[in-house]
Amino acid sequence: MSTDGVTTAKPQSYLTPLVVRGRIERPQPKGLPTVNLGYNELPYGPTPLVAAALDKAAQNVNAYGGATCDALRAALARANGLDADDIICGNGSEELLDVIARNFARAGDEVLISAYGYIQFEMTTRRQGAALVKAPETNFTTDVDAILSAITARTKLIFLANPNNPTGTVLPFSELARLALNTPPHVVLVLDLAYCEFDGFDSAAGVHDLAKAYDNVIVTRTFSKAYGLAGARVGWAQAPRQMLPGFYAARGMASVNALAQAAALASLADIDVVRDRVAALVLERERVAVSLAALGISALPSGTNFLLVSIDGADAEVIEALVVHFFDDAGLIVGRTREAGLETFLRFSLGTPAQNDLLLQSAARFMAAL
Numbered sequence: 552m553s554t555d556g557v558t559t560a561k562p563q564s565y566l567t568p569l570v571v572r573g574r575i576e577r578p579q580p581k582g583l584p585t586v587n588l589g590y591n592e593l594p595y596g597p598t599p600l601v602a603a604a605l606d607k608a609a610q611n612v613n614a615y616g617g618a619t620c621d622a623l624r625a626a627l628a629r630a631n632g633l634d635a636d637d638i639i640c641g642n643g644s645e646e647l648l649d650v651i652a653r654n655f656a657r658a659g660d661e662v663l664i665s666a667y668g669y670i671q672f673e674m675t676t677r678r679q680g681a682a683l684v685k686a687p688e689t690n691f692t693t694d695v696d697a698i699l700s701a702i703t704a705r706t707k708l709i710f711l712a713n714p715n716n717p718t719g720t721v722l723p724f725s726e727l728a729r730l731a732l733n734t735p736p737h738v739v740l741v742l743d744l745a746y747c748e749f750d751g752f753d754s755a756a757g758v759h760d761l762a763k764a765y766d767n768v769i770v771t772r773t774f775s776k777a778y779g780l781a782g783a784r785v786g787w788a789q790a791p792r793q794m795l796p797g798f799y800a801a802r803g804m805a806s807v808n809a810l811a812q813a814a815a816l817a818s819l820a821d822i823d824v825v826r827d828r829v830a831a832l833v834l835e836r837e838r839v840a841v842s843l844a845a846l847g848i849s850a851l852p853s854g855t856n857f858l859l860v861s862i863d864g865a866d867a868e869v870i871e872a873l874v875v876h877f878f879d880d881a882g883l884i885v886g887r888t889r890e891a892g893l894e895t896f897l898r899f900s901l902g903t904p905a906q907n908d909l910l911l912q913s914a915a916r917f918m919a920a921l
């Protein structure tokens with residue numbers, strides 16, 4: 552064995568592992584089927600047009616899908632009143648968040664997020680070696696003044712999800728407009744609208760106008776939530792046109808695969824089905840929140856397809872017991888929130904009405920035994 556200190560050195564990662572609360576992996580003790588309500592997915596399978604498009608695309612799987620997603624960008628531009636040249640598609644919007652950070656943040660820079668901002672904002676910042684700055688929130692909701700006063704000469708990026716994950720809370724459009732107006736030109740403001748359809752199906756329109764008006768504002772969207780295509784991994788961004796060559800340079804070729812492109816395109820053609828599903832889910836969200844409140848479980852107001860809940864007066868241990876109870880009692884996997892400071896909450900996505908009933912019945916059993 553060499554002792555020169557070079558040949559004995561072990562590989563060293565530049566990245567510090569993120570310590571997160573894990574998910575339940577063990578078998579369901581009663582042999583019940585498990586239902587994953589932990590990932591904010593839609594509970595429905597492909598729409599008829601999506602299923603047909605996937606079958607057809609599978610016949611051409613020998614061919615690359617096209618690196619710049621031309622047909623999909625054109626359809627997105629038509630559906631949203633945008634110019635296709637201002638749009639880039641990605642392997643989920645998560646890829647685009649990374650691509651944006653790779654373009655604008657390095658060691659020595661600051662990336663600014665809200666205190667309970669989406670966990671991937673933290674992860675992408677760490678990957679770049681940049682410093683994460685968190686602005687305090689008010690009532691678990693982003694505080695625009697707190698964000699604005701945390702901006703420094705080193706701030707390169709602001710990431711803001713609206714509605715936010717994991718809180719589900721929403722800033723009104725007027726606040727987003729005020730943030731865009733007051734964000735200095737050296738800072739890129741990224742408005743992540745992953746859940747916007749659940750807060751009003753067409754609520755993104757005004758936000759897209761902000762990205763048209765300011766050359767430092769980017770809007771990201773996804774097919775993973777309202778469109779029910781999380782497994783296909785398709786997201787997109789509307790960005791100032793001059794940024795797009797840098798975005799393409801920041802990743803490998805053709806990251807949105809051919810089947811995913813076909814599925815996303817077909818979901819836009821099946822928009823009435825998508826709208827109906829979202830409307831039904833929003834009704835379920837209200838029904839479940841009201842029923843939980845009657846049991847003593849409070850949900851934050853949500854503009855998303857999930858609820859972040861806590862038990863009135865209970866600590867993190869009780870919440871952990873409820874997470875375990877949902878799994879052992881009913882096969883339901885819910886999300887332990889991974890953001891620091893939210894240990895007394897758990898998060899679950901709304902499922903089908905039958906799945907939601909299962910959750911309500913299981914919650915009632917837990918509360919009765921508490």
Ligand SMILES: Cc1ncc(COP(=O)(O)O)c(C=O)c1O
Pocket residue numbers: 590591642643644645646669712715716743745746772773774775781784785786
């Ligand atoms: C706020 C937010 N943004 C972005 C994403 C990433 O979505 P995708 O990469 O599936 O488009 C998620 C996924 O949960 C999210 O919660």
